[in-house]
Amino acid sequence: MSRDLSPKSLLGVAGAVATAVACFLPWSLYAGFPGKMLNTGFPGGARMYVLLLALAAVAVLLLDPPGRVRGMRGAAVWALVISLLTALLIGYAGGGLGKVAAGAWIAVAGSAALTASAYLLDSSSDRDRRVWSLPDADWRMPAEIVITLAMAGLALYVFVVGLGIPTSNVASGPDHTFRDAISLNDVTNGSEFLAFLFGIIGLFLVAGRIGLTASLGAITQRRRPALVTGATLAAIAFPFTQDGSPYALRIAASIGVFAAAAVGLNVVVGLAGLLDLGYIAFFGVGAYFAAIYSGSATSPIHVHLPFFLVIVLGALVAAVFGFVLGAPTLRLRGDYLAIVTLGFGEIFRISVNNLDGQSGPSLTNGPNGISNIPDLGLPGGFSFGDNHHLFGVPLPFQANYFFLEIVLVAAVMVAFLRLSDSRIGRAWVAIREDELAAAATGINTTRLKLLAFGLGATLAGAAGTVDAHVVKVAAPDSFTFIESTLLLAAVILGGMGTVPGALLGASVVYLLPEQLRFLHDLRLLVFGLVLILMMRLRPEGLVPSKRRQREFHERDDRSGALDPPPGAHA
Amino acid sequence: MQLFMQQLVNGVVLGATYGLVALGYTMVYGIVQLINFAHGEIFMLGGFGALFTYTVLLPSGTPVVLALILMLLGGMAVSVTAAVIMERFAYRPLRGAPRLAPLITALGVSIFLQELVRNFYPAKSPRPFPQLIPPDYLINLGGGVTINAPKLVTVIAAVVGMVALSTFVRRSRTGRAMQATAQDPDTARLMGIDTDRIIVTAFVLGASLAAVSGLSNGLQFGTVDPRMGALTGVKAFTAAVLGGIGNISGAVLGGFLLGIVEVMATQYAPSPLSGGAWANAWGFVVLILVLVFRPNGLLGERVAARA
Numbered sequence: 009m010s011r012d013l014s015p016k017s018l019l020g021v022a023g024a025v026a027t028a029v030a031c032f033l034p035w036s037l038y039a040g041f042p043g044k045m046l047n048t049g050f051p052g053g054a055r056m057y058v059l060l061l062a063l064a065a066v067a068v069l070l071l072d073p074p075g076r077v078r079g080m081r082g083a084a085v086w087a088l089v090i091s092l093l094t095a096l097l098i099g100y101a102g103g104g105l106g107k108v109a110a111g112a113w114i115a116v117a118g119s120a121a122l123t124a125s126a127y128l129l130d131s132s133s134d135r136d137r138r139v140w141s142l143p144d145a146d147w148r149m150p151a152e153i154v155i156t157l158a159m160a161g162l163a164l165y166v167f168v169v170g171l172g173i174p175t176s177n178v179a180s181g182p183d184h185t186f187r188d189a190i191s192l193n194d195v196t197n198g199s200e201f202l203a204f205l206f207g208i209i210g211l212f213l214v215a216g217r218i219g220l221t222a223s224l225g226a227i228t229q230r231r232r233p234a235l236v237t238g239a240t241l242a243a244i245a246f247p248f249t250q251d252g253s254p255y256a257l258r259i260a261a262s263i264g265v266f267a268a269a270a271v272g273l274n275v276v277v278g279l280a281g282l283l284d285l286g287y288i289a290f291f292g293v294g295a296y297f298a299a300i301y302s303g304s305a306t307s308p309i310h311v312h313l314p315f316f317l318v319i320v321l322g323a324l325v326a327a328v329f330g331f332v333l334g335a336p337t338l339r340l341r342g343d344y345l346a347i348v349t350l351g352f353g354e355i356f357r358i359s360v361n362n363l364d365g366q367s368g369p370s371l372t373n374g375p376n377g378i379s380n381i382p383d384l385g386l387p388g389g390f391s392f393g394d395n396h397h398l399f400g401v402p403l404p405f406q407a408n409y410f411f412l413e414i415v416l417v418a419a420v421m422v423a424f425l426r427l428s429d430s431r432i433g434r435a436w437v438a439i440r441e442d443e444l445a446a447a448a449t450g451i452n453t454t455r456l457k458l459l460a461f462g463l464g465a466t467l468a469g470a471a472g473t474v475d476a477h478v479v480k481v482a483a484p485d486s487f488t489f490i491e492s493t494l495l496l497a498a499v500i501l502g503g504m505g506t507v508p509g510a511l512l513g514a515s516v517v518y519l520l521p522e523q524l525r526f527l528h529d530l531r532l533l534v535f536g537l538v539l540i541l542m543m544r545l546r547p548e549g550l551v552p553s554k555r556r557q558r559e560f561h562e563r564d565d566r567s568g569a570l571d572p573p574p575g576a577h578a
Numbered sequence: 579m580q581l582f583m584q585q586l587v588n589g590v591v592l593g594a595t596y597g598l599v600a601l602g603y604t605m606v607y608g609i610v611q612l613i614n615f616a617h618g619e620i621f622m623l624g625g626f627g628a629l630f631t632y633t634v635l636l637p638s639g640t641p642v643v644l645a646l647i648l649m650l651l652g653g654m655a656v657s658v659t660a661a662v663i664m665e666r667f668a669y670r671p672l673r674g675a676p677r678l679a680p681l682i683t684a685l686g687v688s689i690f691l692q693e694l695v696r697n698f699y700p701a702k703s704p705r706p707f708p709q710l711i712p713p714d715y716l717i718n719l720g721g722g723v724t725i726n727a728p729k730l731v732t733v734i735a736a737v738v739g740m741v742a743l744s745t746f747v748r749r750s751r752t753g754r755a756m757q758a759t760a761q762d763p764d765t766a767r768l769m770g771i772d773t774d775r776i777i778v779t780a781f782v783l784g785a786s787l788a789a790v791s792g793l794s795n796g797l798q799f800g801t802v803d804p805r806m807g808a809l810t811g812v813k814a815f816t817a818a819v820l821g822g823i824g825n826i827s828g829a830v831l832g833g834f835l836l837g838i839v840e841v842m843a844t845q846y847a848p849s850p851l852s853g854g855a856w857a858n859a860w861g862f863v864v865l866i867l868v869l870v871f872r873p874n875g876l877l878g879e880r881v882a883a884r885a
Contacts, residue, residue: 340869347819350816351862366850500679537690543675547675
């Protein structure tokens with residue numbers, strides 16, 4: 009506990025208390041505002057996130073962990089942003105600032121005081137963050153397991169909340185002037201989601217700056233079986249939280265396919281360090297293979313193969329493409345390889361676009377693609393197209409595909425983890441770090457690079473076969489250059505070479521544009537901006553591999569020793 | 579034969595656009611080893627800057643030559659401003675970051691610029707571009723082969739751009755500093771070269787040439803579109819790699835080769851692989867073939883791996 013009772017910190021405490029109290033008061037006098045902003049006593053809607061941020065800020069201020077002032081700033085600024093934005097939007101949607109209740113203004117003033125306090129305090133006295141660990145006692149292991157399971161539960165909770173926030177119930181206010189243009193109405197509709205997003209960013213900043221993220225990461229890494237169990241349980245539990253609504257399940261299933269492909273790409277890029285800009289083509293090979301042999305009426309080949317055979321064959325065909333492309337081109341260095349893979353991706357897209365019987369042999373039904381892919385079935389008569397009831401919870405048929413996704417992602421993850429821990433995986437990392445040195449230690453670099461390329465293609469092909477059945481269509485538009493780069497963005501945003509990173513990155517890259525739909529045409533603009541900002545704030549990714557983290561840390565230490573301290577001379 | 583020669587001319591014209599944009603890729607890559615995927619968007623911005631100058635800033639009845647010069651300057655101003663801001667706020671903070679991080683930034687910048695123009699440029703798509711140089715003014719090259727005036731301007735611009743740029747890089751003080759920075763940034767700094775300034779210079783030069791290309795592209799096709807940078811960008815990067823990335827003459831040569839291959843394949847490839855639908859694929863096939871036999875591109879030198 010700090011004994012810092014300076015006016016500056018007292019200002020912060022007062023601000024936090026005012027903000028926290030305000031979160032239990034109504035913010036809006038206008039009933040149409042999204043989120044539950046009217047009642048007294050329960051902090052609904054955006055208030056919840058402001059409350060959490062204010063509590064986090066004051067806790068950091070009083071408990072004095074390492075990185076105290078910087079952590080406090082992270083929380084305080086975002087609390088202010090959320091409360092101010094919400095207050096103004098209530099005024100807009102309600103038709104005048106008179107509709108903004110006193111609670112909102114108290115929260116704005118309180119979080120402003122908190123922010124002022126955080127910036128008045130001197131951040132240079134912050135102690136360096138460190139990794140916390142539990143005391144070495146008998147209860148340490150069970151406690152760590154509980155923490156790990158709780159983290160999985162928390163992740164599920166955040167995911168469900170984030171996906172469940174409605175962003176399109178139209179509030180009153182001026183009508184759209186023209187179609188697809190954004191208006192403040194849309195921002196109002198999305199305000200609860202924005203509050204959620206900003207809240208997560210703020211809490212993430214605090215946790216990162218005081219070293220909590222690193223500590224929890226270390227604990228979950230130590231308890232890997234618990235992590236795997238927790239994550240699996242959380243994933244299985246997800247459909248039961250949706251109360252029969254198919255919307256989130258459909259998105260989650262697509263995220264699953266995307267994540268599986270991202271993990272596969274992680275083998276190529278994250279482990280072996282080969283920049284592949286046409287990875288989606290291998291995914292497409294799998295998807296088209298599955299579509300053509302699905303028995304769909306739009307497929308020119310009326311052969312219906314059983315799905316398990318399709319997964320295996322689709323993966324194999326993709327692997328063949330991988331080896332055929334890789335064999336002659338893998339001796340190219342770095343970015344030359346990138347452009348060749350890009351070229352291959354484009355050739356694939358153009359080919360499937362043209363193989364319609366007119367510009368080429370009839371195989372893919374051209375630009376329309378192969379659609380109406382029938383539902384999967386299991387030998388016991390189980391159809392993936394049926395809705396079910398389980399434990400009294402209605403499960404729409406999309407849940408079946410979601411469970412299939414879990415199996416796919418789990419399989420790909422196991423493959424990735426076994427590979428990365430193996431002799432092969434270590435050789436890949438050696439090649440990634442320094443190809444010459446790796447060759448000098450007796451690693452057959454060409455063969456291993458080809459293996460990485462081929463295995464990555466195999467995983468993508470398998471994911472593609474599942475994808476065709478999830479989205480029920482295989483069309484050229486789904487396999488463009490931008491899709492490849494988005495997959496790459498998922499891998500790099502999440503953190504190269506780690507599985508949780510790829511999963512998190514895939515969720516962000518897929519979910520964000522989806523939930524930003526209330527921005528209409530501006531959503532991609534915002535998405536581009538988010539990519540730039542995230543790379544600037546965390547170039548090593550959200551969940552960097554331990555090895556990479558260490559690299560960064562070592563560099564920090566070294567520069568600290570050699571460079572003059574900041575501000576020593578102009 | 580006449581058809582062949584005509585297609586050759588068409589290919590050269592197409593290649594000139596690729597080559598001009600490729601110069602920007604090759605220069606930036608040569609110095610900071612960054613694939614600046616947003617460079618296609620800089621090309622697009624050049625076209626829009628020129629259009630904006632014409633429709634908003636110029637009074638009607640401006641003499642054509644003066645209008646063209648001012649449009650070029652307007653396009654360059656927009657392209658260069660965007661490139662400098664992009665370098666300063668998106669790429670520079672990432673020096674020393676993992677190698678792939680700037681690539682994602684480039685992707686973000688590319689999406690951002692494209693959407694910015696799409697959403698905020700007044701007037702909806704497709705945006706007509708003034709036909710200041712009449713496209714029906716045909717110049718006879720002999721043997722029945724013709725080229726129209728805007729296309730001829732494009733080719734001349736590409737050649738002039740390449741010659742001017744390579745002279746600048748070889749002769750001027752700044753140009754030699756660029757070469758030094760490309761070879762070894764640390765040593766260049768020790769020799770008193772302000773490498774940050776040199777990197778900005780590379781972006782500025784690349785953006786200027788992209789603006790030239792953006793203007794001539796508008797004059798040729800009569801429209802500009804916010805999405806036109808994406809494909810041109812990929813093609814131009816392909817051209818730069820084809821010629822040997824980092825090599826200025828290589829970029830233009832690669833551009834011409836790519837353009838000619840695409841046009842010729844459209845005409846002469848065996849059916850059903852001919853026609854416009856397959857043209858883009860043929861360009862990449864040639865790229866892959868060239869790189870298999872010359873891994874460093876056509877004019878790229880075989881560099882020893884640096885330890």
